[in-house]
Structure formats: C-alpha cells, structure tokens
Amino acid sequence: MIKMKNVYKKYANGVVASNGINIEIDRGEFVYVVGPSGAGKSTFIKMIFREETPTSGEIFFNDINITTLKQKQIPQLRRRMGVVFQDFKLLPMLNVYENVAFALEVIEESPTNIRKKVNEVLALVGLTQKARMFPNELSGGEQQRVSIARSIVNHPEVVIADEPTGNLDPETSWEIMDVFKKINARGTTIIMATHNKEIVNTIRHRVVAIEGGLITRDEIGGDYGYER
Numbered sequence: 001m002i003k004m005k006n007v008y009k010k011y012a013n014g015v016v017a018s019n020g021i022n023i024e025i026d027r028g029e030f031v032y033v034v035g036p037s038g039a040g041k042s043t044f045i046k047m048i049f050r051e052e053t054p055t056s057g058e059i060f061f062n063d064i065n066i067t068t069l070k071q072k073q074i075p076q077l078r079r080r081m082g083v084v085f086q087d088f089k090l091l092p093m094l095n096v097y098e099n100v101a102f103a104l105e106v107i108e109e110s111p112t113n114i115r116k117k118v119n120e121v122l123a124l125v126g127l128t129q130k131a132r133m134f135p136n137e138l139s140g141g142e143q144q145r146v147s148i149a150r151s152i153v154n155h156p157e158v159v160i161a162d163e164p165t166g167n168l169d170p171e172t173s174w175e176i177m178d179v180f181k182k183i184n185a186r187g188t189t190i191i192m193a194t195h196n197k198e199i200v201n202t203i204r205h206r207v208v209a210i211e212g213g214l215i216t217r218d219e220i221g222g223d224y225g226y227e228r
C-alpha cells in the first residue's frame, strides 16, 4: 500500500533527514516508527502525506507515485489518508461535532451523509455525549479522540499518527491505543511514530526504527529498543 524506494531528504539548511529509505507497508498493518529525537521519524511520516517531498527517490501510495503529484492532486490524495498529531490541531471555534464534520463539508458531502458519518465515528471514539462541547471544555484525551474521529470520518485507507500520545498521561495514552486498535481492526492501516516505550513493548506490532535518516531495524513484534 505504501512503498518508499531509495528516499533521500535533505532540508534547505543541509540537514539530511532521510538517507536512503526503502520500505513497504501493506494494507491492514500496524506499524510503530521509533528512534531517537531528530532521527527522521516526522520527516518519514510527513513524506507519506506529501507534507514534505523527498529530494530524490520515490514514494507510492497504492499505484500512485506521490512524489510526482501536482499540487492540485494533493487534496485528493489526502482524502484517502487520515492524519493525527501530538497537539490535536482542532479548530477552537467549532464544537466536537463541527470539528469532525468540517472535513466532509469541505468535500461537499450531502448533509445526510455527513450526519451519518460523524455520528458513527463519534460513537466509535466514545464521544457521542460530548458532541456539542468545544475543544477547550475537553480533556487532552478527549481532544485526541476528536482528532482521531476527524481523521477517520472519511474512511481513509491509512491513518498516520505522529506521536499521538505525546501530550497525554499514561492512562489516557492506553485509552487512545484502544481507539487505534478498533480502527486497525476495521482494516485500516496505522502508521504511528512514537516515543512510548511501554506501549510499543506491550501492544506488539511491527517496529520500524529510524536512526540518522536510515531504517536500522524492522521487526514484527519488535521491542521499542531505546531507554526512553
């Protein structure tokens, strides 16, 4: 589903964040991306949803070469991907329901479909009762649930998460992992960059370690492998 071939990324300041990455990720997989700070995890993640482009090499999403997509084709690609960030990125003036519905309004879904899809994902993340609340009235874990609901409302094939538990306490982090488990059980591929050793070592999935812009380890059910 996602394939990188000899991906190299050098930022304008000369930093090489990807130094020849080759990887294949199949439909339905759950992949943790681990590695020290500054290793190139976020860059790896951002290149998948075309937030960054490689300096050389190719990235495929199914049979689409996303490295050569034109700017106007990017929204269409992003509709097939859900993205979740450490800091939630919710719109403060919109309530929970509206934050999730927004993504569908932009693509002009019918009001009936919007209602159906939003209510379905709010139920999945356990926020039906809080649909009318605003982000600043919610806990961090609840805000992350909204952000996850928003990421999956359009039934993406893959959810890409960059440190989704980074701002959450341990108990809330486990709850968020339950939500990802449900999403993965529906067949959605999950790619998650994380520093959470306990989670990686307990909820076993494929572990891809990046160090110095290179994949140094790639094991199904692997350990987190670092002290933190």
Ligand SMILES: Nc1ncnc2c1ncn2[C@@H]1O[C@H](COP(=O)(O)OP(=O)(O)OP(=O)(O)O)[C@@H](O)[C@H]1O
Residues within 6 Å of the ligand: 011, 012, 013, 015, 016, 017, 035, 036, 037, 038, 039, 040, 041, 042, 043, 044
């Ligand atoms: N936009 C940018 N411009 C220049 N350098 C960048 C940019 N983004 C990242 N870098 C550099 O690229 C390297 C890899 O960064 P990246 O954010 O991918 O690492 P990371 O593994 O996600 O780190 P962390 O775990 O701290 O989030 C770092 O040296 C970083 O400073």
